Amino acid sequence: MASINKLAQTLKALHKPGSPLILSNVWDISSLNTIVSLNSEPHKPVKALATASFAIAATLGIKDEELSMVQNLEAISKIAPLAVKAGLPLSVDLQDGYGDLITTVVTAVVEYGAAGANIEDSIPSAGFDKGISGSLYTIEDQVERLKRALDAAKKAGAPDFVVNARCDAFCLSPTPGLTHEIKLAEAIKRGKAFLEAGATTIFYWGGAGGLTSETVKRLVKELDGKVAVMMSGAPGSLTTADLAKIGVARISVGPSLYFAALDAVKTVASRLFSGGGLA
Template sequence: MTAATFRALHHGRATGDPLVLPGPWDAASARVLADAGFPALATPSAGIAASLGYEDGATPPDEMFAAVARIVRAVSVPVSADVEGGYGLAPKELVERILETGAVGCNLEDSEGHATLKDPQRHADWLAEVRAEAGDALFINARVDTFLVGTGEPADALARARLYLAAGADCVYPLLAPPEVLPLLREGIEGPINMAAEPDRESVAELGRLGATRITFGPGMQRYAARTIGDLAAALRV
């Protein structure tokens, strides 16, 4: 599958009909989700970290890229990879590493260690370099972390989102933006918007109705699976 196929899934969508991208954390979960009929998948870095025994943000790059490659090999649908902040790699090497996994898209965040926001213009310039290296071969989902570690003001999210789209990002992802802010973001952003949902139908439906183009779940599915296994384990104890 190509980035063009994946990119096309984001466009021409009616309000209330978002692109729902489940988040596999290993090859087995990827197969289950693809077999359920989803047209594409989006890996969560935190979910993969948990599956490999690391804290969120602590997965060595080689292990993250290897995990993404295993997921891509396991399915026939497009896969986008959460590669956090790019692991300090130069744009050329980062793009090469992502494409080597077979992924057709990536998430790139604009905070350092989930603690400090990057300078927006410098980050936009870096995204432009990533786009230049990737050409059309990667769908770039630019995460906006102002609701995570910034002011939480919609105006700040809008300013960053516009910079990142102008730099060549295909989509913006205002992580942890409250649902009630989404209509304002939708009105001010001329491009696809990714929102994070809880892994339930009601959360997905609400975000779609409010204007989300694309919905992902972060590590929600991996954590749901872990809780389910915990419940099963508890029930098996005698």
């Protein structure tokens, strides 16, 4: 069985601008086993795994922002050992790192078997309607927090732990004077600072509609391709092929597979109630 740091090294090496790591986010043992089963195919398409805090929260009947550190760690403690057993590096969604508990939570997930983590720069209690200074940690504070996370991972045995530093500048609610260009400039400034602090990639999310190709191209150019994005399910959104061509290093889907699974259950159940069969 590979060591956690060996898995972290593998995960880090999979982040290649233009040939991105594609992650299908999981939320429990069943979803993990379903994705891992794809590697029974000769070309073994699954290279790594990731969790989605939104989906984990949804299984508990709560909102993403209500998911506690204890609840998230409980789910990760079940998922991570199975990822290790499968020989696949796992990146876990740690939201904002739970404030001052960031060292504690990173230490715990490394001990469970995680090789990397998402850590957000937005303040959960603030929401997205208070502008850059009110909704996001300052750049200086977030840099210090990311360094603490990486130091905790190193002390826990994973010096190559992969931090996918999420920047939520594009999620901020519209307010007077907060234009897209201002958000973009802030996103680039934060991205460069987070990479300097030791992050492997900078994760940008553009909300339900996703980011435009022009925005992604600018981010890729400014950050040397060290960009991670979440795919949007909106019609006409960028595909994995589109994003690879632009030059991103990492693509994830968040809770999209969770929603797809529920839709499949709903479709079959509706057919049964209408006199049909399972197929």
